[in-house]
Amino acid sequence: xxxxxxxGIDTTLEIxxxxxxxxxxxxxxxxxxxxxxxxxxxxxxxxxKETLRQANQRDLDEARARKDKGELSEALFKRLDLFxxxxxxxxxxxxxxxxxxxxADPTGQVTYACKLDDGLDLYRVTCPVGVLLIIFESRPEVxxxxxxxxxxxxxxxxxxxxxxxxxxxxxxxxxxxxxxxSLPAGSGVPPQAIQLVSTRDEIxxxxxxxxxxxxxxxxGSNEFVRYVKDNTRIPVLGHADGLCSIYLDESADTAKAVxxxxxxxxxxxxxxxxxxxxxxxxxALSTVLPEVARALWEKRVQLRCDTPSHGLLSQLNPPSGLLxxxxxxxxxxxxxxxxxxxxxxxxxxxxxxxINTHGSHHTECIVTENQKQAEEFMRKVDxxxxxxxxxxxxxxxxxxxxxxxxxVSTNKTHARGPVGLEGLVIYKYKxxxxxxxxxxxxxxxxxxxxEVLDGREELQRRPGLA
Amino acid sequence: xxxxxxxGIDTTLEIxxxxxxxxxxxxxxxxxxxxxxxxxxxxxxxxxKETLRQANQRDLDEARARKDKGELSEALFKRLDLFxxxxxxxxxxxxxxxxxxxxADPTGQVTYACKLDDGLDLYRVTCPVGVLLIIFESRPEVxxxxxxxxxxxxxxxxxxxxxxxxxxxxxxxxxxxxxxxSLPAGSGVPPQAIQLVSTRDEIxxxxxxxxxxxxxxxxGSNEFVRYVKDNTRIPVLGHADGLCSIYLDESADTAKAVxxxxxxxxxxxxxxxxxxxxxxxxxALSTVLPEVARALWEKRVQLRCDTPSHGLLSQLNPPSGLLxxxxxxxxxxxxxxxxxxxxxxxxxxxxxxxINTHGSHHTECIVTENQKQAEEFMRKVDxxxxxxxxxxxxxxxxxxxxxxxxxVSTNKTHARGPVGLEGLVIYKYKxxxxxxxxxxxxxxxxxxxxEVLDGREELQRRPGLA
Numbered sequence: 001x002x003x004x005x006x007x008g009i010d011t012t013l014e015i016x017x018x019x020x021x022x023x024x025x026x027x028x029x030x031x032x033x034x035x036x037x038x039x040x041x042x043x044x045x046x047x048x049k050e051t052l053r054q055a056n057q058r059d060l061d062e063a064r065a066r067k068d069k070g071e072l073s074e075a076l077f078k079r080l081d082l083f084x085x086x087x088x089x090x091x092x093x094x095x096x097x098x099x100x101x102x103x104a105d106p107t108g109q110v111t112y113a114c115k116l117d118d119g120l121d122l123y124r125v126t127c128p129v130g131v132l133l134i135i136f137e138s139r140p141e142v143x144x145x146x147x148x149x150x151x152x153x154x155x156x157x158x159x160x161x162x163x164x165x166x167x168x169x170x171x172x173x174x175x176x177x178x179x180x181x182s183l184p185a186g187s188g189v190p191p192q193a194i195q196l197v198s199t200r201d202e203i204x205x206x207x208x209x210x211x212x213x214x215x216x217x218x219x220g221s222n223e224f225v226r227y228v229k230d231n232t233r234i235p236v237l238g239h240a241d242g243l244c245s246i247y248l249d250e251s252a253d254t255a256k257a258v259x260x261x262x263x264x265x266x267x268x269x270x271x272x273x274x275x276x277x278x279x280x281x282x283x284a285l286s287t288v289l290p291e292v293a294r295a296l297w298e299k300r301v302q303l304r305c306d307t308p309s310h311g312l313l314s315q316l317n318p319p320s321g322l323l324x325x326x327x328x329x330x331x332x333x334x335x336x337x338x339x340x341x342x343x344x345x346x347x348x349x350x351x352x353x354x355i356n357t358h359g360s361h362h363t364e365c366i367v368t369e370n371q372k373q374a375e376e377f378m379r380k381v382d383x384x385x386x387x388x389x390x391x392x393x394x395x396x397x398x399x400x401x402x403x404x405x406x407x408v409s410t411n412k413t414h415a416r417g418p419v420g421l422e423g424l425v426i427y428k429y430k431x432x433x434x435x436x437x438x439x440x441x442x443x444x445x446x447x448x449x450x451e452v453l454d455g456r457e458e459l460q461r462r463p464g465l466a
Numbered sequence: 467x468x469x470x471x472x473x474g475i476d477t478t479l480e481i482x483x484x485x486x487x488x489x490x491x492x493x494x495x496x497x498x499x500x501x502x503x504x505x506x507x508x509x510x511x512x513x514x515k516e517t518l519r520q521a522n523q524r525d526l527d528e529a530r531a532r533k534d535k536g537e538l539s540e541a542l543f544k545r546l547d548l549f550x551x552x553x554x555x556x557x558x559x560x561x562x563x564x565x566x567x568x569x570a571d572p573t574g575q576v577t578y579a580c581k582l583d584d585g586l587d588l589y590r591v592t593c594p595v596g597v598l599l600i601i602f603e604s605r606p607e608v609x610x611x612x613x614x615x616x617x618x619x620x621x622x623x624x625x626x627x628x629x630x631x632x633x634x635x636x637x638x639x640x641x642x643x644x645x646x647x648s649l650p651a652g653s654g655v656p657p658q659a660i661q662l663v664s665t666r667d668e669i670x671x672x673x674x675x676x677x678x679x680x681x682x683x684x685x686g687s688n689e690f691v692r693y694v695k696d697n698t699r700i701p702v703l704g705h706a707d708g709l710c711s712i713y714l715d716e717s718a719d720t721a722k723a724v725x726x727x728x729x730x731x732x733x734x735x736x737x738x739x740x741x742x743x744x745x746x747x748x749x750a751l752s753t754v755l756p757e758v759a760r761a762l763w764e765k766r767v768q769l770r771c772d773t774p775s776h777g778l779l780s781q782l783n784p785p786s787g788l789l790x791x792x793x794x795x796x797x798x799x800x801x802x803x804x805x806x807x808x809x810x811x812x813x814x815x816x817x818x819x820x821i822n823t824h825g826s827h828h829t830e831c832i833v834t835e836n837q838k839q840a841e842e843f844m845r846k847v848d849x850x851x852x853x854x855x856x857x858x859x860x861x862x863x864x865x866x867x868x869x870x871x872x873x874v875s876t877n878k879t880h881a882r883g884p885v886g887l888e889g890l891v892i893y894k895y896k897x898x899x900x901x902x903x904x905x906x907x908x909x910x911x912x913x914x915x916x917e918v919l920d921g922r923e924e925l926q927r928r929p930g931l932a
Contacts, residue, residue, distance in 0.1 A: 024822055028845045114867050120856060122866055129878050130848065210695075214878040226699070229676075233695035235702075235879040256901035263903020356490055375930035378896045379494045382596065390586060390899025399904065400588055400895070401580050401916035412595050412680040413701040414880040417895045429866070429883045430844045433856025435722035437729020438865065450867035464841035 012205040016212035022192040023156035029188030037189040044179035055171035106421040108466030110455030119434035128154030130214035140168035153424035207232035242272035242362030249368035250283035263391035363395040384417035478671040482678035488658040489622035495654030503655040510645035521637035572887040574932030576921030585900035594620030596680035606634035619890035673698035708738035708828030715834035716749035729857035774810040829861040850883035
């Protein structure tokens with residue numbers, strides 16, 4: 001079954017083709033066109049507020065019934081709500097559209113300019129990736145967030161949301177395409193740029209369409225990301241879960257350790273950037289760990305400790321149920337709740353080795369007053385984020401100043417860490433020649449000049465380059 | 467069967483683990499260490515010249531026997547020769563090692579620096595990808611070229627060469643690991659950084675090891691690249707074949723058209739950046755095409771023409787066998803020989819549409835005197851290289867001034883076009899804090915400053931950042 005009730009493969013093929021066609025138009029859309037599109041979207045969402053509220057209410061009603069039967073968690077139910085108790089969530093959503101409009105254009109940036117020869121210039125210019133496939137769960141506002149990021153970066157997008165938000169997603173999608181349909185002809189931002197599919201069956205069909213889709217971003221469980229990677233040739237930006245560690249070095253400052261560990265573990269335990277493992281240098285066991293443990297216990301965090309740390313902490317009169325022996329599995333577990341594994345390491349090198357073996361390459365932190373040690377840690381730990389004396393919870397596109405994020409990547413190609421607009425562009429090489437061929441250059445022929453030019457100056461000289 | 471004659475899976479797992487271990491050391495190797503490693507490699511290759519010559523001779527002898535039986539082409543046989551008739555190929559190889567040493571370090575570059583708050587700084591610093599898997603054919607000097615690029619960019623590499631060059635590859639690999647073994651302890655460039663596997667069976671096993679291998683670069687046929695993409699979760703940098711077009715616009719200059727088309731088609735027809743399709747605006751048919759066709763015929767190029775161009779060119783007294791009617795298949799064919807498909811298009815938009823539908827997103831060219839048209843072409847054509855009045859054959863890392871290339875990518879993520887050292891690095895975010903947590907910021911709490919800093923100045927202030 002599909003959105004149109006037609007044959008799955010045919011319909012997804014049509015959807016992918018339409019998105020590809022729209023993406024080719026978007027390649028040449030001006031910043032002004034994209035900005036107008038975002039304005040119209042904000043206006044249309046406001047106009048459609050009541051329709052959106054009704055659609056969202058249908059999802060909420062169906063979800064409440066499932067929640068009452070115990071099929072849906074309270075947290076998931078809350079995330080479905082597009083408006084919030086006071087309507088502030090919807091306001092925030094509209095503000096978000098305007099914020100994306102204010103971000104710098106990630107396309108048309110000249111990142112390399114080189115005079116190859118007289119009358120032969122080479123430019124590397126950023127451009128949209130093409131067609132994105134984004135698969136996400138529950139929160140319906142993601143439809144708007146991702147669509148606006150896609151438009152701003154000149155990409156078409158195929159969205160697949162969770163079925164529990166189907167009515168909200170469809171209403172939001174209708175609102176977005178209405179807004180884009182109102183644009184003047186030839187604006188370069190056609191309504192086909194945003195496609196919505198609604199059933200899981202369509203994912204399998206879409207994953208085969210590598211001819212039309214350039215990048216897949218599955219936002220979901222680790223298993224789902226692996227399923228996607230196993231079933232497609234499309235490059236996957238893996239927004240995998242995070243197993244983040246904090247290492248308390250022998251010279252760690254206790255106050256900083258308390259602040260960083262408590263925030264890392266308790267600020268939002270269900271997030272992928274929450275800390276799961278606490279590594280403690282054996283010389284910091286009796287000096288730093290006790291105060292950290294007391295602060296965590298105060299927040300009701302259960303500590304699962306290896307033998308040395310358990311021995312020490314059991315003398316501190318731990319609250320009932322908040323101290324137990326760790327199993328090896330605990331050091332490979334993303335708890336996502338108020339539980340933390342604690343392990344003693346005999347050396348700095350062992351901490352790094354533990355992290356590089358057990359971690360998920362997401363965000364890893366060292367607490368130390370020794371700058372040399374900190375910088376060695378940041379160099380040797382293989383992760384998207386390496387932190388010195390700061391909570392892993394800071395790993396986030398908004399906090400990094402990107403204005404918005406499409407997700408967090410633990411990939412080691414294309415884009416890593418929180419991914420903002422820059423992760424949605426690639427580049428093309430543009431060559432301005434005057435009839436040159438490769439055969440004119442070589443031994444005893446002409447030589448290439450390879451004179452690196454200033455990209456900004458070139459853009460002033462050749463405004464059509466962008 | 468494997469290099470060690472042991473169980474395939476176990477051995478490839480050991481190889482991948484060794485490479486991963488080496489890559490973690492390489493993450494922290496200094497520029498001086500990497501430079502010393504490259505020096506030692508050049509020295510060792512020179513020392514081993516006779517051994518290498520003997521190994522290469524064995525491959526050549528075996529290949530000659532296969533060539534005589536018609537199992538191997540002359541071109542492939544020639545590419546096996548590591549020394550060339552006068553030994554100059556070997557000299558070029560040694561020069562290449564020194565050239566890579568001279569290239570700028572692609573790692574440790576600060577590409578974003580932002581003061582998040584007082585005492586809380588964020589940096590995006592380039593770093594190695596990790597472990598590369600590179601699969602290539604015939605030419606044994608690729609072992610050295612890729613290994614030196616990997617070392618310079620701080621990556622470990624697993625190499626799989628063609629079986630016809632097995633002796634040469636093994637001898638070169640031995641020479642490289644001897645050189646790295648001679649480095650002082652703790653240099654950060656361990657001999658395990660370069661791994662060689664020799665059988666096709668091992669590829670399948672390696673493709674499953676996404677836990678250890680970060681990027682696969684298959685250099686070979688389109689089918690082989692698709693096989694790799696279908697059988698791995700590892701990101702693949704597709705060095706696919708190229709179906710490049712040249713479009714003669716109605717305002718094309720005839721002399722430039724002749725130069726660009728003749729070079730694009732005949733400079734090296736077997737290359738992926740050679741031109742395969744010639745699109746001609748109908749208004750340029752009688753004005754520009756005749757001279758272009760005569761020049762191509764002079765180079766013995768067969769033209770496979772659509773009806774209008776065939777009608778016109780048949781009046782020019784074409785040399786026997788060099789003009790025939792095109793089939794639809796001809797416009798989807800990468801000939802890689804002296805054959806070119808010719809199609810008439812009624813408009814500029816049709817040329818773009820033909821290219822975006824039939825092309826392989828490699829390198830596409832417009833010949834025109836109309837700059838506005840040229841820039842619109844370069845914006846709307848979805849390809850790694852978009853050229854105005856220059857031969858597609860210029861699409862090459864050396865010609866672009868990268869100093870070296872690992873291949874050409876038609877991917878639309880990570881790296882596109884000729885890939886030099888920059889395509890072998892990614893980045894990590896480094897945060898320097900003083901105890902901050904995410905919970906300190908927000909409405910009615912502290913605000914982030916997001917003050918963008920100058921990366922170079924920050925690197926001077928904090929040399930340990932790189």
